[in-house]
Amino acid sequence: MPTPGTCLKHIKRGSEELLIEAELVEKLKTGRPLRVKAGFDPTAPDLHLGHTVLINKLRHFQELGHHVLFLIGDFTGMIGDPSGKNTTRPPLSREQVLENARTYREQVFKILDPDRTEVCFNSTWFGDMDAAGMIRLAARHTVARMLERDDFAKRHARNQPIAIHEFLYPLCQGYDSVALKADVELGGTDQKFNLLMGRELQKDYGLAPQCVLTVPLLEGVDGINKMSKSLGNYIGIYEPPQEIFGKLMSISDPLMWRYYDLLSFRSEAEIAALKKAVAEGRNPRDAKVMLAREITARFHGEAAAEKASADFEARFRQGALPDDMPALEFTAGESGLPLTQALKQSGLTSSTSDALRMIAQGGVRADGDKVGDAGLLLLPGTTVVLQVGKRRFARVTIRTS
Amino acid sequence: MPTPGTCLKHIKRGSEELLIEAELVEKLKTGRPLRVKAGFDPTAPDLHLGHTVLINKLRHFQELGHHVLFLIGDFTGMIGDPSGKNTTRPPLSREQVLENARTYREQVFKILDPDRTEVCFNSTWFGDMDAAGMIRLAARHTVARMLERDDFAKRHARNQPIAIHEFLYPLCQGYDSVALKADVELGGTDQKFNLLMGRELQKDYGLAPQCVLTVPLLEGVDGINKMSKSLGNYIGIYEPPQEIFGKLMSISDPLMWRYYDLLSFRSEAEIAALKKAVAEGRNPRDAKVMLAREITARFHGEAAAEKASADFEARFRQGALPDDMPALEFTAGESGLPLTQALKQSGLTSSTSDALRMIAQGGVRADGDKVGDAGLLLLPGTTVVLQVGKRRFARVTIRTS
Numbered sequence: 169m170p171t172p173g174t175c176l177k178h179i180k181r182g183s184e185e186l187l188i189e190a191e192l193v194e195k196l197k198t199g200r201p202l203r204v205k206a207g208f209d210p211t212a213p214d215l216h217l218g219h220t221v222l223i224n225k226l227r228h229f230q231e232l233g234h235h236v237l238f239l240i241g242d243f244t245g246m247i248g249d250p251s252g253k254n255t256t257r258p259p260l261s262r263e264q265v266l267e268n269a270r271t272y273r274e275q276v277f278k279i280l281d282p283d284r285t286e287v288c289f290n291s292t293w294f295g296d297m298d299a300a301g302m303i304r305l306a307a308r309h310t311v312a313r314m315l316e317r318d319d320f321a322k323r324h325a326r327n328q329p330i331a332i333h334e335f336l337y338p339l340c341q342g343y344d345s346v347a348l349k350a351d352v353e354l355g356g357t358d359q360k361f362n363l364l365m366g367r368e369l370q371k372d373y374g375l376a377p378q379c380v381l382t383v384p385l386l387e388g389v390d391g392i393n394k395m396s397k398s399l400g401n402y403i404g405i406y407e408p409p410q411e412i413f414g415k416l417m418s419i420s421d422p423l424m425w426r427y428y429d430l431l432s433f434r435s436e437a438e439i440a441a442l443k444k445a446v447a448e449g450r451n452p453r454d455a456k457v458m459l460a461r462e463i464t465a466r467f468h469g470e471a472a473a474e475k476a477s478a479d480f481e482a483r484f485r486q487g488a489l490p491d492d493m494p495a496l497e498f499t500a501g502e503s504g505l506p507l508t509q510a511l512k513q514s515g516l517t518s519s520t521s522d523a524l525r526m527i528a529q530g531g532v533r534a535d536g537d538k539v540g541d542a543g544l545l546l547l548p549g550t551t552v553v554l555q556v557g558k559r560r561f562a563r564v565t566i567r568t569s
Numbered sequence: 570m571p572t573p574g575t576c577l578k579h580i581k582r583g584s585e586e587l588l589i590e591a592e593l594v595e596k597l598k599t600g601r602p603l604r605v606k607a608g609f610d611p612t613a614p615d616l617h618l619g620h621t622v623l624i625n626k627l628r629h630f631q632e633l634g635h636h637v638l639f640l641i642g643d644f645t646g647m648i649g650d651p652s653g654k655n656t657t658r659p660p661l662s663r664e665q666v667l668e669n670a671r672t673y674r675e676q677v678f679k680i681l682d683p684d685r686t687e688v689c690f691n692s693t694w695f696g697d698m699d700a701a702g703m704i705r706l707a708a709r710h711t712v713a714r715m716l717e718r719d720d721f722a723k724r725h726a727r728n729q730p731i732a733i734h735e736f737l738y739p740l741c742q743g744y745d746s747v748a749l750k751a752d753v754e755l756g757g758t759d760q761k762f763n764l765l766m767g768r769e770l771q772k773d774y775g776l777a778p779q780c781v782l783t784v785p786l787l788e789g790v791d792g793i794n795k796m797s798k799s800l801g802n803y804i805g806i807y808e809p810p811q812e813i814f815g816k817l818m819s820i821s822d823p824l825m826w827r828y829y830d831l832l833s834f835r836s837e838a839e840i841a842a843l844k845k846a847v848a849e850g851r852n853p854r855d856a857k858v859m860l861a862r863e864i865t866a867r868f869h870g871e872a873a874a875e876k877a878s879a880d881f882e883a884r885f886r887q888g889a890l891p892d893d894m895p896a897l898e899f900t901a902g903e904s905g906l907p908l909t910q911a912l913k914q915s916g917l918t919s920s921t922s923d924a925l926r927m928i929a930q931g932g933v934r935a936d937g938d939k940v941g942d943a944g945l946l947l948l949p950g951t952t953v954v955l956q957v958g959k960r961r962f963a964r965v966t967i968r969t970s
Contacts (some may be wrong), residue, residue, distance in 0.1 A: 243700075243701070244704075246701070247701050247704055247705065294700050294701070295699075297699065297700035298696075298698065298699055298700060299644075299695050299698035299699060299700060299702055299703040300644070300647070300648050300695070301700055302700040302703040302704065302737075303645075303648055303703065303734045303737055304648065304734070306732070306733040306734035306736075306737055307732045307733070307734040308732075308733075309732070309733050310730040310731055310732055310733065311712070311716075311721075311725065311730075311731040311732075311733055311735075311736065312725065312728065312730060312731065314733065315712075320712075324712065324713065327713065329711040329712075329713060330711055330712040330713065331707070331708045331709075331710070331711055331712075332707040332708070332709075332710050332711065332712055332715065332736050332737070332740070333704045333705070333707035333708040334712075335707075335712065335733050335736070336703075336704055336707055336733070339733070
């Protein structure tokens with residue numbers, strides 16, 4: 169059994185903030201398995217590496233013998249957006265919730281230990297709560313304190329409407345911690361306000377307040393924005409191994425070290441040694457391959473990772489793919505974007521007629537294959553490495569407009 | 570059947586504001602009995618004349634053939650103040666609510682026609698509403714618009730806490746109008762925001778919006794503050810006939826005309842004629858007796874009113890009570906206030922020793938009776954007319970500190 173101090177070190181690795189550390193030490197000292205909660209949106213079970221920062225941290229708790237409460241917020245999900253303003257958020261049916269939970273399970277059990285994970289639904293307690301109960305819950309907090317939350321404060325200052333039920337949702341999230349008797353709750357840094365709400369409500373209800381551990385938001389492959397599906401800068405854990413491997417090989421060196429810190433299961437000592445080797449002259453590409461293999465293997469197994477790596481190497485040898493080619497995104501209609509257009513827009517050729525000429529000369533490759541058809545269309549949803557001549561490369565992603 | 574125009578005149582008499590008049594005219598034109606709602610606090614069934622301004626207006630609607638929905642807000646009453654800050658507002662039990670409703674009925678049916686009155690409880694619909702329903706209701710309004718309500722705006726500006734459930738209560742009141750399909754809602758001027766909430770929610774729920782009629786707040790017998798039990802300036806409709814009569818005789822002449830406008834069932838023509846007569850020299854005391862008799866008779870019957878009037882006259886003849894004696898309030902412990910102290914504090918005697926001397930001389934009367942006992946205590950909750958000599962009078966009310 170590791171000491172509380174060792175546990176604490178493991179828990180804090182790569183985290184952003186721990187509140188209150190002394191309380192967590194006391195909880196760890198009891199030696200009982202702690203109840204570690206994390207809440208998940210029931211609408212989007214399509215997890216990407218950004219989500220796994222948190223899930224990895226849950227795994228760390230499991231490695232120390234603790235119990236994970238994987239909470240699916242289906243109660244509010246089944247309400248949808250009752251103000252009707254957000255048409256992209258229709259209410260979910262119970263069937264959809266259960267189907268999404270199934271998909272979640274499939275995905276998270278690639279990381280978490282099923283024996284130490286309890287998947288919970290907050291409809292369990294909110295389904296039984298009546299209107300009076302919701303009013304009593306609403307009485308636990310003031311309007312002024314709710315308006316202190318960053319996004320509410322900004323919207324209020326800008327005169328952007330906040331529907332009153334939006335004030336109830338953080339209270340619901342806090343009440344989940346009461347119902348689950350959580351010892352610790354994990355969330356992204358943007359969730360800090362809501363996580364602290366759980367602490368306060370637990371105190372109100374006469375429970376020991378949970379500790380709060382926030383994890384950083386992972387940057388997307390662009391290295392700038394938060395990884396997000398809508399920004400297109402994500403690596404989905406359900407993407408094919410070649411995609412995961414290729415996208416990881418496309419990131420910058422500084423981002424690679426960030427990913428090592430937040431995503432790798434290698435020990436801190438190992439990562440430090442690798443960093444030192446690269447600083448002393450070892451090709452950073454080796455480190456990138458190691459990372460891409462580790463992550464690909466996590467979701468597709470060792471064999472698939474090895475194959476993705478070999479395929480990538482083959483294309484690399486053939487096309488001499490550089491490490492730092494630009495990653496570009498173009499929008500296109502459903503029929504796709506003409507290759508000639510993509511070549512021009514990416515700056516690989518000076519014009520579409522220049523593009524046609526290069527294709528005719530056999531000087532254009534897509535994912536390493538020479539292009540013969542000058543009318544080729546790049547379909548939405550695909551990512552392709554375009555190459556013109558020996559040295560001009562771009563990784564192009566086509567999205568629907 | 571009176572024309573819509575005549576009806577409108579009757580309805581608007583003594584009211585403050587009607588929204589939207591054209592809509593009410595349309596509703597009146599249909600000829601069907603309108604559903605006229607007014608909401609009442611389930612905690613305080615001890616009605617005073619201030620409440621009757623509204624109840625009289627409901628009666629006007631009944632006289633025109635309409636249907637009164639006398640709504641008791643028991644749902645929120647049974648929740649109490651869940652923030653626990655207001656210890657004077659403990660949750661009511663169902664038994665208390667039913668007992669209060671019985672008391673309400675007894676009192677309001679002195680004014681309203683029971684055959685055209687439906688006593689409703691909002692627990693009927695809110696008791697069946699679940700937490701999700703309350704969230705959906707909360708989604709119907711924004712924080713910013715709620716903060717426009719006068720008292721919320723002031724408290725927010727002064728950094729006085731507003732608990733979030735306080736935002737839900739106006740929505741509940743508005744939803745009552747949805748559930749009741751109210752055509753018209755009546756309330757005091759201070760209720761305008763909440764009454765308009767009913768209009769909006771009805772529109773949201775696809776119903777025709779109710780018209781809103783506000784009535785002025787009645788001043789208490791001091792002629793300054795709103796009539797209120799806690800200010801001690803009220804005339805309770807359950808007070809003994811002598812009390813009602815006596816308190817009405819103590820009011821100022823301008824306040825008497827105000828009470829005529831808001832409380833009398835005499836026609837406007839009659840009141841105008843009376844006013845004219847007084848302006849031309851008739852003793853305003855006659856008008857005051859007429860008002861006091863009308864109101865006393867309303868709650869205790871003609872015989873009791875006549876007796877109260879006769880008793881009052883007898884005391885008046887004996888003591889020559891002036892019309893304009895000061896009405897004073899003193900606080901005292903449970904054992905009461907010594908008469909000598911009251912005489913000094915009211916300025917009727919220059920000191921307590923002066924008071925003792927006047928009592929010994931037989932020059933002090935309480936409610937017309939000569940005082941023999943110099944140690945007399947005036948008990949809390951009583952009102953007494955003190956007289957010293959021939960011309961010095963004061964109406965003194967004793968309250969507990």
